[in-house]
Amino acid sequence: MLFIKDLSKQFGALKAVDDISLEVKDGEIFCIIGPNGAGKTTIIKTTVGLLAPDKGTITVGGKDVVLFPQATKSIIGYIPDDPSVWPGMTGEEFLHFVGTLFGVPEQERMDRVKKLLSIFELEGIEKNYFETYSRGNKQKFSILAALLHKPKLLLVDEPIVGLDPLSVRRVKDIFARLAKEEGVSIFIATHTLSFAQEIADQVGVMDHGRMIARGTVDELRAKAKLHNEATLEDIYLALTGNSFPSA
Numbered sequence: 001m002l003f004i005k006d007l008s009k010q011f012g013a014l015k016a017v018d019d020i021s022l023e024v025k026d027g028e029i030f031c032i033i034g035p036n037g038a039g040k041t042t043i044i045k046t047t048v049g050l051l052a053p054d055k056g057t058i059t060v061g062g063k064d065v066v067l068f069p070q071a072t073k074s075i076i077g078y079i080p081d082d083p084s085v086w087p088g089m090t091g092e093e094f095l096h097f098v099g100t101l102f103g104v105p106e107q108e109r110m111d112r113v114k115k116l117l118s119i120f121e122l123e124g125i126e127k128n129y130f131e132t133y134s135r136g137n138k139q140k141f142s143i144l145a146a147l148l149h150k151p152k153l154l155l156v157d158e159p160i161v162g163l164d165p166l167s168v169r170r171v172k173d174i175f176a177r178l179a180k181e182e183g184v185s186i187f188i189a190t191h192t193l194s195f196a197q198e199i200a201d202q203v204g205v206m207d208h209g210r211m212i213a214r215g216t217v218d219e220l221r222a223k224a225k226l227h228n229e230a231t232l233e234d235i236y237l238a239l240t241g242n243s244f245p246s247a
Contacts, residue, residue: 001024001026001060001153002023002030002047002058002059002153002185002187003057003058003059004020004021004022004023004043004047004057005021005056005057005058006019006020006056006057007019007020007021007043007046007053007055007056007057007058008020008053008054008055008056009039009042009051009053009054015209016037016039016042016209017039017042017043017046017209018209018210019056019210020039020043020056020206020209020211021056021211022214024153024185024186024187024202025185026185027179027180027182027183027184028179028186028201028202029175029176029185029186029199029200029201029202030185030186030188030200030202030203030204031188031189031190031195031196031199031200031202031204032187032189032190032203032204032205032206032211033189033190033191033193033196033203033204033205033206033232033236034205034206034207034240035207035240037208038206038207038208038209039208039209039210040157040189041081041157041189044078044156044157044187046058047060047065047076047155047187048065048076048078048155049065049069049072049073059072060072060075060076060153061152061153074102074149075151075152075153076151076152076153076154076155077146077147077149077151077153077155078155079142079143079146079154079155079156079157079159080142081157081158081161081189083135083139083142084142085130085133085138085141085142087129087130087131088129088130088131089129090127090128090129090130091122091125091126091127091130091133091137091141092113092126092127094130094145095109095116095126095141095144095145095148096109096113098145099112099113102148102149103149104148109148112148113148116144116147116148117144119144119170120140120167120170122137122140122141122144125137135161135162136162136164136167138162139159139163140163140167143159143174147174150182151184152183152184152185153184153185153186153187154175154178154184154186154187156187156188156190157188157189158190158191159171159175159188159190159195160190160192160195172195172198172199175188175199176199179201188200193232193233193236194231194233196232197217197231197232200217201216202214202215202216203215203216203217203220203232205220205235205236205239205240207240212239212240213239217232217235220232220235220239221235223239224238225238226238
């Protein structure tokens with residue numbers, strides 16, 4: 001579903017993404033982890049079309065995102081790291097607005113909005129304006145908006161920031177169901193390593209714009225030469241050569 005080959009992106013003297021190649025198969029959850037500035041968000045923004053690649057190609061559903069922007073965006077759902085909502089719009093208006101942009105028919109849109117609101121038990125606040133919402137509720141509506149048109153590829157940048165533990169559990173369940181039952185490909189950038197360890201089929205470790213390791217958690221453990229109980233945090237620290245200072 002997603003194929004990235006030799007992708008590079010530079011901002012002035014900073015090479016944010018340096019010759020990255022990866023693939024996300026149908027129904028696969030791929031998480032990328034790495035420190036701030038590693039290039040994770042740049043990959044997502046380039047894939048969704050918010051940034052243009054300096055080098056390399058990105059294809060979604062077999063089509064180049066630069067050559068066929070409308071066709072590729074029509075099958076992508078995007079959850080940014082900061083909810084993109086308007087203070088003077090209600091949650092319900094926002095969902096219908098996004099659904100209209102993606103060409104979801106009115107009756108289907110109404111049915112989908114009602115069903116989606118129940119996921120996070122948002123019934124009762126959907127007619128309130130975003131300026132009254134908590135950060136977590138804004139994030140919930142951002143997640144629902146990305147799912148409204150039933151995307152084939154979901155691009156997610158820090159999905160659980162601001163969410164309470166029950167909502168985090170529901171996000172995990174939603175992503176797992178979409179991947180396993182509906183064949184949706186999900187590409188996630190996150191600093192929450194426990195989340196990535198629990199949900200990912202494949203994990204990519206980035207550092208300074210490069211992919212330094214990629215594989216299942218078990219494969220990464222072997223690469224890092226760690227024991228079977230090692231967490232993804234242990235693996236990440238070993239592969240990036242970092243450690244916590246002693247007290």
